[in-house]
Amino acid sequence: MIFPPERYWLRANFLDTPKRGQLRVLRDGALRIESGRIVVRTSTPPERTDLPVLDVRPSWVIPGLMDLHTHPPQTRVRGRAGLTLLAWLKTYVFPEERRFEDPAYARDRYREVFQEALQAGTTFLVGFMTVHVEALGVALEEAEASGLRVMLGLTLMDRAPESGLERDPRAQLREMEPLISRWHGREERFFLSLSPRFALACTEACMREAAAFAQAHDLWIQTHLSESLPEVREALRLYPWASSYTEIYDRVGLLGPRTLLAHGVHLQHEELRRIREKGAAVVHCPTANYFLHSGVMPREALLAHEIPFGLGSDVGAGMRYSLWEVMRDAYFVRREAPENLFYDATAGGARALGMEDRLGLLDVGYHADFVVMRANREEDPEEILRNWIFVERERAVEAVYVQGRCVASCDACCRPLTA
């Protein structure tokens, strides 16, 4: 039998968070999965069934984790401590990203990244790629082979002469068009974005071009906003007409409901208000903020303004493609109940992407993207969650499924289906 088949029952203990602060528990329940979607959720599974049954009890099943900000080309520059953002980019990141001119090098790196992410229980990964269109195509192929669900962004930089990464955005966008036709929106598993790197590396014309092109092709926008204070000062020096960093992006048309703004550590009240009004989302990357000593993000400001936000590992400023570590570090930033962190890593991330009707929960109509987690069935679910976040992390991951298909597992858990 092909593992798993098109249609099956999944028996497990289930844990998800329909709302921030609300942990939903279904013990000894079942999901019926058909063609990659959940079609039934029940606490009283049928005693007899013709369908195969994947019984993972006493393990638990959670929605796949959504890592909303990563740099897959930066895997090899992890842990380069000692510098802050701007010097770190120049010294370590730009030279490494230049190597992605070579598609073979890109393929090896991206293959490693996608495997690492899956093994940590990430089922949706948003990646800030490089300026190289060919390497972006390679990344999409590798994502397809890995089984991961992805949103990958072409980086735009037309004002960074010393980086060796400066490109003409019009030529890049033209070259990108075949990739959009082939991949964007396919199976709701592959999405493309444009990633004007940040205001320091882009001219106004480049950012306007990106906004118009994204609008015309329904692409997402990813960029960095207000990560460190020297960055904010430099942005305002380059754009003297702007009263804030956020205003730069707003004036060129980059803020909208399909915009992901990484970091937002140093935002003023007026900027938060504007982000909320435009429907953009923020990606909170606590590990990276600590690593580069960029500041401590006031998460309560996002919550007070009801700005949708998700979590990002932000490798290579973050250390590992593991949202378990990011949830832990988000706790260090702000003391919160574990179910809040779990929400931010799952349903909250889906909301930030505008995909809350199909990702982030274990519910009817949702994609069957889930992680089988080892835990003692008898324990209190909050206790279990705390133990995963602070102690076990990805060590507790037994298997990972995307669209109902097993895409990563350890030897112990590939349990045979009983028919």
Ligand code: GUN
């Ligand atoms: N700002 C602009 N580019 C980058 C990057 O690659 N990483 C981080 N952390 N911040 C950035």
Ligand code: ZN
């Ligand atoms: Zn980043």
